[in-house]
Amino acid sequence: MQIVNHGVQKELMQNMRNVAYEFFKLPIKEKDKYAMLSNDIHGYGHAYVVSEDQTLDWTDTLFLLIYPNRFRKLQFWPRTPLEFKEITEAYSSEVKRVGDELLSSLSVIMGLEKHVLVGLHKEVLQGLRVNYYPPCNTPEEVLGLSPHSDSSTITLLMQDDDVPGLEIRHEGNWVPVTPIPNALVVNVGDVIEIWSNGKYKSVEHRAVTNKNKRRTSYATFLFPRDDVEVEPFDHMIDAQNLKMYQKVRYGDYLRQSLKRKMEGKAHTDVAKIKELVIEE
Ligand code: OGA
Numbered sequence: 615m616q617i618v619n620h621g622v623q624k625e626l627m628q629n630m631r632n633v634a635y636e637f638f639k640l641p642i643k644e645k646d647k648y649a650m651l652s653n654d655i656h657g658y659g660h661a662y663v664v665s666e667d668q669t670l671d672w673t674d675t676l677f678l679l680i681y682p683n684r685f686r687k688l689q690f691w692p693r694t695p696l697e698f699k700e701i702t703e704a705y706s707s708e709v710k711r712v713g714d715e716l717l718s719s720l721s722v723i724m725g726l727e728k729h730v731l732v733g734l735h736k737e738v739l740q741g742l743r744v745n746y747y748p749p750c751n752t753p754e755e756v757l758g759l760s761p762h763s764d765s766s767t768i769t770l771l772m773q774d775d776d777v778p779g780l781e782i783r784h785e786g787n788w789v790p791v792t793p794i795p796n797a798l799v800v801n802v803g804d805v806i807e808i809w810s811n812g813k814y815k816s817v818e819h820r821a822v823t824n825k826n827k828r829r830t831s832y833a834t835f836l837f838p839r840d841d842v843e844v845e846p847f848d849h850m851i852d853a854q855n856l857k858m859y860q861k862v863r864y865g866d867y868l869r870q871s872l873k874r875k876m877e878g879k880a881h882t883d884v885a886k887i888k889e890l891v892i893e894e
């Protein structure tokens with residue numbers, strides 16, 4: 615879904631876009647000061663590189679863990695432009711407010727008390743991934759971002775207003791998510807899919823490239839702490855809805871999903887119970 619009237623100031627959204635673009639415009643040498651290390655997700659680089667012969671997606675990425683504060687790795691936060699840190703913090707704190715509200719509503723929708731979902735995270739982790747897609751001469755030959763679902767609980771995504779690119783898989787077709795100015799796109803992630811025993815499925819999506827225009831997107835992921843064990847809620851399982859997912863430790867789940875090339879929803883299969891035994 616896309617949400618509007620979320621209260622995040624449009625000036626702040628624009629400032630976030632400006633500082634991110636200033637960063638991506640820097641020479642590679644400058645950006646490489648924040649280069650991702652292998653086996654780590656923080657910093658500037660190319661996410662999901664798992665083999666040397668893989669066709670890479672047409673994108674550059676900057677990933678930062680924002681909350682809780684003590685998990686930040688400030689050496690990966692751009693120091694150019696100067697306002698990058700301050701604006702990223704202001705933007706992220708506003709998105710956190712919206713995210714908390716969404717988690718409360720989802721809690722109620724899933725038949726729980728308002729604060730239950732947030733509580734189950736132990737601590738809600740918040741990461742920001744800025745995706746930068748340069749224009750591409752042959753947009754039909756390469757994807758901006760391969761099909762995947764987010765391993766988060768939910769994702770809140772800010773898009774550019776004037777350049778489409780995001781698509782979701784709906785009934786076998788790729789459907790563009792046409793930007794609504796200053797809206798936030800909300801994705802259901804894998805954690806909600808598992809907690810709801812598949813009632814609320816994480817959305818499969820991808821990004822396509824554009825021949826003439828660059829595009830940037832800003833994905834805020836909310837997810838549980840590594841040591842949280844995620845499994846379907848008892849109240850979402852019954853004779854008609856057998857338990858579909860086994861218990862997974864979130865940290866293990868996240869790491870295995872980052873290690874594979876993005877292949878649609880292949881990583882959610884890891885959590886699926888392999889053989890359902892139907893008892894008469
Ligand atoms: C992501 C993502 C989509 C986009 O970062 O997980 O799906 O529109 N981004 O760039």
Ligand code: NI
Pocket residue numbers: 762763764819833
């Ligand atoms: Ni995504």
